[in-house]
Amino acid sequence: MNDKNTAINEDFLKPYSPKDNEEALYKKWEESGYFNPDVCIEKGVTAPDAETFSIVLPPPNVTGVLHMGHAAMLATEDILVRYNRMQGKRTLWIPGTDSAAIATQSKVEGEIYKKEKKTRHDLGREELLRRVGEFAESSKDTIISQTKSMGSSLDWSRYAFTLDEQRYKAVMTAFVKMYEAGLIYRGARIVNWDPNLQTTVSDDEIEHVEQTDPFYYFKYGPFTIGTVRPETKFGDKYVVMHPDDVRYAEYKHGQQIEVEWINGPITATIIKDEAADREVGSGVMTITPWHSAVDFEIAERHGLDKEQVIDERGILLPIAGEFAGQHIKKARPAIVEKMKAQGLVEKIDEKYVHNVSTNSRGSGTIEPQIKEQWFVAVNKAVQFPDGRTMTLKERMRETVEGGEIAIAPERFNKIYYRWIDNLRDWCISRQIWYGHRVPAWFKDGEVKVQIESPGKGWEQDPDTLDTWFSSGLWTFSTLGWPEETDDFKTYHPTSVLETGYDIIFFWVARMILMSTFLIGQVPFKNVYLHGMVRDGKGQKMSKSKGNIINPLDMIEKYGADAIRLSLVVGAAPGNDVPLSEDKIRGYKNFANKLWNISRFVLSNTSDYDGAAKAPLSPRDQEILNQLYSSVAEVENDLKNFRLYLAAEKAYHYVWDELAAKVLEESKPILNGDDAKVKSTRQAVLRECLSVSLKLLHPFMPFVTEAVWQRLPEEMKETEFLMVAKWPAH
RNA sequence: GGGCGAUUAGCUCAGUUGGUUAGAGCAUCUAGCUUACACCUAGAGGGCCGGGGGUUCGAGUCCCUCAUCGCCCACCA
Numbered sequence: 001m002n003d004k005n006t007a008i009n010e011d012f013l014k015p016y017s018p019k020d021n022e023e024a025l026y027k028k029w030e031e032s033g034y035f036n037p038d039v040c041i042e043k044g045v046t047a048p049d050a051e052t053f054s055i056v057l058p059p060p061n062v063t064g065v066l067h068m069g070h071a072a073m074l075a076t077e078d079i080l081v082r083y084n085r086m087q088g089k090r091t092l093w094i095p096g097t098d099s100a101a102i103a104t105q106s107k108v109e110g111e112i113y114k115k116e117k118k119t120r121h122d123l124g125r126e127e128l129l130r131r132v133g134e135f136a137e138s139s140k141d142t143i144i145s146q147t148k149s150m151g152s153s154l155d156w157s158r159y160a161f162t163l164d165e166q167r168y169k170a171v172m173t174a175f176v177k178m179y180e181a182g183l184i185y186r187g188a189r190i191v192n193w194d195p196n197l198q199t200t201v202s203d204d205e206i207e208h209v210e211q212t213d214p215f216y217y218f219k220y221g222p223f224t225i226g227t228v229r230p231e232t233k234f235g236d237k238y239v240v241m242h243p244d245d246v247r248y249a250e251y252k253h254g255q256q257i258e259v260e261w262i263n264g265p266i267t268a269t270i271i272k273d274e275a276a277d278r279e280v281g282s283g284v285m286t287i288t289p290w291h292s293a294v295d296f297e298i299a300e301r302h303g304l305d306k307e308q309v310i311d312e313r314g315i316l317l318p319i320a321g322e323f324a325g326q327h328i329k330k331a332r333p334a335i336v337e338k339m340k341a342q343g344l345v346e347k348i349d350e351k352y353v354h355n356v357s358t359n360s361r362g363s364g365t366i367e368p369q370i371k372e373q374w375f376v377a378v379n380k381a382v383q384f385p386d387g388r389t390m391t392l393k394e395r396m397r398e399t400v401e402g403g404e405i406a407i408a409p410e411r412f413n414k415i416y417y418r419w420i421d422n423l424r425d426w427c428i429s430r431q432i433w434y435g436h437r438v439p440a441w442f443k444d445g446e447v448k449v450q451i452e453s454p455g456k457g458w459e460q461d462p463d464t465l466d467t468w469f470s471s472g473l474w475t476f477s478t479l480g481w482p483e484e485t486d487d488f489k490t491y492h493p494t495s496v497l498e499t500g501y502d503i504i505f506f507w508v509a510r511m512i513l514m515s516t517f518l519i520g521q522v523p524f525k526n527v528y529l530h531g532m533v534r535d536g537k538g539q540k541m542s543k544s545k546g547n548i549i550n551p552l553d554m555i556e557k558y559g560a561d562a563i564r565l566s567l568v569v570g571a572a573p574g575n576d577v578p579l580s581e582d583k584i585r586g587y588k589n590f591a592n593k594l595w596n597i598s599r600f601v602l603s604n605t606s607d608y609d610g611a612a613k614a615p616l617s618p619r620d621q622e623i624l625n626q627l628y629s630s631v632a633e634v635e636n637d638l639k640n641f642r643l644y645l646a647a648e649k650a651y652h653y654v655w656d657e658l659a660a661k662v663l664e665e666s667k668p669i670l671n672g673d674d675a676k677v678k679s680t681r682q683a684v685l686r687e688c689l690s691v692s693l694k695l696l697h698p699f700m701p702f703v704t705e706a707v708w709q710r711l712p713e714e715m716k717e718t719e720f721l722m723v724a725k726w727p728a729h
Numbered sequence: 730g731g732g733c734g735a736u737u738a739g740c741u742c743a744g745u746u747g748g749u750u751a752g753a754g755c756a757u758c759u760a761g762c763u764u765a766c767a768c769c770u771a772g773a774g775g776g777c778c779g780g781g782g783g784u785u786c787g788a789g790u791c792c793c794u795c796a797u798c799g800c801c802c803a804c805c806a
Contacts, residue, residue, distance in 0.1 A: 275804085
């Protein structure tokens with residue numbers, strides 16, 4: 001084919017139109033198969049023994065829609081992936097979606113109730129699961145196609161869903177293995193109970209919210225005790241004070257006294273425990289071990305009785321006497337009235353500000369309860385695959401402390417350590433139905449933990465596992481574990497985990513825990529934490545503020561390339577990213593700028609004759625030097641995860657150096673009479689263009705590929721820019 | 730209560746290990762249809778780098794301290 005002397009592609013006569021290019025290009029990329037590293041090897045663009053680069057996509061909620069947080073994540077990861085692929089690495093980016101068990105189930109339950117006035121119990125487990133599964137399946141295409149619209153070069157042939165068969169196998173295997181090692185145990189401990197969702201939730205899912213309530217001072221025998229929760233106090237028969245509190249020296253540990261209480265006289269026992277703070281109130285407290293984590297600990301230490309006062313739905317039990325059967329919210333004022341009448345109320349602070357535990361998913365207040373659940377022991381020494389014996393906590397800390405895993409930005413190391421230090425045993429069982437069912441079987445008080453039913457008469461535990469239990473396996477369950485697949489051997493540990501800093505505890509830490517114990521490898525070598533996307537003024541985006549910028553609208557208006565750049569430039573790891581429509585518009589203009597640079601170069605080099613070249617002038621040489629030193633700088637920033645600088649430098653080189661200076665000064669040469677000097681410069685310009693396209697491709701894949709597709713054949717070393725070699729310098 | 734971070738141009742932020750007159754985008758103002766681009770070009774204005782103290786030949790950059798804002802964690806009944 002002879003492109004010389006022919007007019008350049010007439011598309012260049014119009015401004016660049018993302019709309020006319022992006023979808024078609026993505027389709028072409030997908031059809032080429034190059035998102036799949038196996039195809040890259042097959043077609044010879046990647047060496048079979050090349051170094052690997054792998055990332056797992058933090059799986060979005062299967063029923064979700066794309067928001068700016070996703071967009072930022074996709075942009076960042078795709079930049080890393082495309083750059084490494086162009087470097088010639090065997091590059092794999094694995095897509096997937098998450099069942100988001102609680103969220104999805106309650107959404108479907110809500111809809112069923114609205115339409116059919118039926119609860120999950122009316123439908124039964126099987127039917128509910130069928131409906132939830134159906135809903136998840138039918139809505140997954142939305143998030144998948146939206147993910148594609150960002151230009152994400154994910155290998156869809158390896159798509160994984162947290163509840164598919166392969167992942168099921170991995171989760172079951174992990175559970176059994178951890179149980180056999182003594183890491184998973186069943187026990188009656190205090191847990192966070194969500195009375196609305198009727199399930200336990202983990203410590204990390206708790207959000208402390210400030211609330212103002214009356215604070216009551218009650219007369220408890222000779223003591224004064226304080227509380228915001230009179231409704232829990234019925235069974236309080238232990239009174240706790242600090243062993244060194246001189247005010248109460250006359251009372252001895254274990255001493256019993258008679259006190260007048262809500263429903264009549266009771267026998268109270270004095271407990272001396274250092275948990276009682278002398279500075280707080282009277283320094284004396286009564287405890288409710290069944291409904292308070294601190295109280296539970298005290299009771300455990302001294303072997304005290306524990307009694308349930310409130311049931312799973314927030315209703316008072318018979319211990320509450322005349323108040324039994326009432327909901328705690330309604331009962332509270334009535335209880336206080338009664339106590340007033342008994343002369344038990346000493347004082348009331350009407351406006352006491354304190355924190356209450358709520359479910360971070362927004363379902364409401366958490367009620368601590370003692371329940372028999374499955375836990376992961378974090379302080380128990382167990383044997384790791386490398387033969388060493390240590391606790392999960394120790395191993396988790398060591399991965400970062402010893403440099404096996406590097407977190408960017410570094411300051412999150414401390415936050416990570418702090419979390420580990422405060423970590424308590426992880427409650428992993430949930431009382432919902434949508435999820436991986438606990439592989440435990442009961443019969444006549446006996447328990448067996450195994451994947452298949454032990455036989456007739458054995459009932460499987462109805463509970464399912466915390467969604468983060470399966471998410472913790474994600475780096476290797478997506479690669480085929482527990483089978484020793486080629487993928488697993490090739491791509492694990494993964495190179496980078498890129499995710500929001502808000503999820504470091506839920507996910508990052510859990511992945512490290514699971515991976516180090518189960519397979520003896522860290523799940524990833526680097527952690528890159530991106531910030532939260534905020535509006536142009538740095539405010540959180542929220543519906544109520546009306547400042548949400550929808551990525552899909554922005555793609556429609558300005559193109560995915562513009563969104564990608566606007567989400568990366570200025571987004572240092574760990575820092576929140578302010579995003580305004582102005583910023584996006586600015587980068588859309590840049591895409592068009594690149595389009596016009598290409599048009600200029602192509603139209604002015606269409607008569608290029610390679611044979612007529614002169615040696616490079618000093619200025620020609622300088623232009624190329626600048627080009628390649630920009631490449632080197634961008635590369636250096638990319639290697640060190642400074643994407644925000646890399647993107648900015650690439651942008652500046654192309655606009656302020658190439659367009660503003662090189663192109664301008666080339667005009668007289670291109671119009672000049674010296675044919676040799678002219679074709680030398682033409683060669684230089686072509687080189688600048690093709691290298692610039694490569695330089696920008698990771699950041700703005702669509703417009704760069706769109707130009708590449710319109711280059712004359714002799715300028716393209718590969719069919720797709722996506723798999724062109726990153727420029728050497 | 731504990732910890733972390735921020736404070737630089739009107740706004741949002743860079744400024745990588747301390748080194749010449751402190752940068753960008755947007756916004757503002759001025760001038761331009763110069764045959765790549767008005768989604769553009771040329772230019773301008775605008776900053777005691779939060780306050781105070783210290784280390785240094787030299788600090789936006791390191792140390793101390795104060796102030797304000799933000800975030801995370803936490804079992805004060």
